[in-house]
Amino acid sequence: MSRSSHYRRRYNGSDPDGDMVRGLKCGEPESFRLLLRRYQNPVYGYVCRLIDDPFEAEDVTQDVFVKVFRKVEGFREHCAFKTWLYRIAANESSNRRRWFSRHRARMVTERADDVSRDALAERMPDPSRGPFEQIERLEHRDILNRALSSLYPRYREAVVLRDVCGFTYNEIAETLEVSLGTVKSRILRGREGLKRYLLQSAPSVVPHDVRWQTE
Numbered sequence: 417m418s419r420s421s422h423y424r425r426r427y428n429g430s431d432p433d434g435d436m437v438r439g440l441k442c443g444e445p446e447s448f449r450l451l452l453r454r455y456q457n458p459v460y461g462y463v464c465r466l467i468d469d470p471f472e473a474e475d476v477t478q479d480v481f482v483k484v485f486r487k488v489e490g491f492r493e494h495c496a497f498k499t500w501l502y503r504i505a506a507n508e509s510s511n512r513r514r515w516f517s518r519h520r521a522r523m524v525t526e527r528a529d530d531v532s533r534d535a536l537a538e539r540m541p542d543p544s545r546g547p548f549e550q551i552e553r554l555e556h557r558d559i560l561n562r563a564l565s566s567l568y569p570r571y572r573e574a575v576v577l578r579d580v581c582g583f584t585y586n587e588i589a590e591t592l593e594v595s596l597g598t599v600k601s602r603i604l605r606g607r608e609g610l611k612r613y614l615l616q617s618a619p620s621v622v623p624h625d626v627r628w629q630t631e
Contacts, residue, residue, distance in 0.1 A: 436451060468565050483504055499591040563617070574592065
């Protein structure tokens, strides 16, 4: 039996990425190209909002896909491929944040003046909803990015997955490997943090009907 038919027999077809994953496990170049077309920009957008630096985010995103290429053979279908991929992205972002915080005082980095996080972030699709969508629709992206940066990392991860990436609560629980109750608590606390920051720093950008509660 060929490797391709072996994976086709084993794989749970309910995952919309199933065919792509089978191809990745079989080393098919087109599947790797499809993976990048489908996920490179969204993953970059997610990472960029977790580590506050578009240049570092590009490096981390590359590391994420290198890790996926190396580890996909061992991917088991107990979860959706998307949540497995974003779990790697979350872990790589967390590792880079810790490294950066330890070395920040000694780092001297040259950055191009004409490239901002906003300019790079414009390249990604951003299927927002909830309070993030309502505020960003008013084109106050920089204020909102600063508000996200003010959150504890675990709250920011959950809020970005929900309100930027459009994940369901179950998908977030799977991605972050926490309970559904923990997901709802983190999103609620994260949204409360956003509300406090925005009301203190830029009250004029907050719509009166903005939704802060979890559904």
